[in-house]
Amino acid sequence: MIGTKWIDNFVPERMRPKIWNIFQDAIGKNSKDEIFEHENQIISTTAKQHTIHWYFTVDRDADGIALGIIAFGADITDRQLAEKTAHDLASMLLEDPNPVFRIDDKNGDTLLANNAANELINGLVQESHNGRAQWSALIKLAKETDIKTTFELKLAERSLLFHIVPVSSDNYTNLYVTDVTDLEKTSLALSETLKKTIFALSSVLEARDPYTAGHEERVAEIAVKIGKSMGLDEVRLHGLELAATIHDIGKIKIPSEILSKPTRLSKVEFNLIKTHPEAGANFIRGIDFDWPLADIIEQHHERMDGSGYPKGLMGKDILFEARILGVADTLEAAASHRPYRPGLGIESATKIIQEGAGTAFDADIVKACVDLVNAGEITL
CATH class of the missing domain: 3.30.450.20 (PAS domain)
Structure with a gap:
């Protein structure tokens, strides 16, 4: 070990610059016999990490020139x-x-x-x-x-x-x-009440827009199946289901004439439609949910490549549940009848999300969705 730098042998690489700076600062103080302290992790010869509390001083000659560092340390791993x-x-x-x-x-x-x-x-x-x-x-x-x-x-x-x-x-x-027996019972009761409230909100929108009738429910069913196949636990699946059930709730602010217009929307009308994710999020943001429902709803039209709305989020800046919801929403909307066109069917809808895999949509989520379609688990 003589002639080698102990820092290079024992200190994790990410911590070396910090320790060198500590030594340089001590040397730069030009003090004599001052005791300095610091803690850092070292790697033992068995590759195990230990935390050492160091005491050190700068060894100087008669002119105050630094000759080296004298240090000793105590292993405080067990104490920590x-x-x-x-x-x-x-x-x-x-x-x-x-x-x-x-x-x-x-x-x-x-x-x-x-x-x-x-x-x-x-x-x-x-x-x-x-x-x-x-x-x-x-x-x-x-x-x-x-x-x-x-x-x-x-x-x-x-x-x-x-x-x-x-x-x-x-x-x-x-x-x-x-x-936690009583807590689970109370939580279950609150969850059922919350679900009834969510479905009530959904029914309000469906009353204004007949073409939305059943859309949110079907999207929720698809999203939950995708989430389950990708390993989401029951808690996250429940939150995903609730968000999907009211993901278009912001359309309450859109005139029904636009929602049910039998021809293609104008640019102005489409821009108005594009306000519904943010409007929906604001509609429920003040309600204390156990899940980030407002954020999921606000982000369900965001796309992986930043081409979505309302904020142009990209990649992992979009919540995973919102990415699932985006795929489920697109699949259902493409397959089903809309005011301005007949339904395209499940096969064409599947091709649409496949074409957007890796660009507009999360490729892993698209694969999970397509696998479920091919297995007959998702039907429209």
Whole structure:
């Protein structure tokens, strides 16, 4: 190692300029015997990263000329992990007025648990016929994970959300559980009420524009199928469905004569139609949804190459759900009857989105949609 730069051997490349600057600043101060401190990550000979707290001083000759750096450091990796673990556990305990917690070793044996943990967990594991199997799965996950994670168990008709906080340096795991049964029931009830409100808004638009009747519902069905095939979880799928169900709600501001005009729209009329995504977003922006519905609605006519409206967004600046909605909307609109033309059918509509793949539309989303059409999952 003699004759080589230790920074090049041990410090991650992205951090090297910062450390050199710290040393240069210390040398530039022309101070003698001053102790400086800083922290940085190093890479050990086993390729493991450690955090080191450094103390260093500048070695100078009698004339104050810098001869080199004298430094020593302390490995604080375990201390940082312990502090983070304590912070995570404390945050969990503070968030729940009736905390349930236990600390297990890596074999799943309990080292420490409060009464609430013993009563709740042990009781439910005994009550449920599959409780032991699920508890074993939880312990297996706790043994294997090295990052904070969550695990949900449904035992005896109760929903329990476990937070696993491993402390690998000391080989034990904190388990903290929240009973979310009542919260899930309340959330489900609110979700149903919200869905009814969304459908009511959609029906208002359909009453003004008969050609929109069923369009939003069909687009929602297509969008959800695409989203599901691309791996969106149930929460995001629900938000996508709600946004799709009212994606054209902004057309309420457009005169019905324009919406149902049997001939091609003039440039002025089309420009007025193009205001509906922003109008729809503004219409619901003040409502506190669990999903970015306003943004999805506002962006459903944006295109990957920036040719869309209202803001000319490009690529990943467009929400993924809005990209899905854009493909689903185009497919349904092309296939179905419009005031100024008959429906083109599913085959022609599919060709339209394929022609726009990679330019107007997200190519992966187009592929997922076409695959569903070819499999008979999407029919129009």
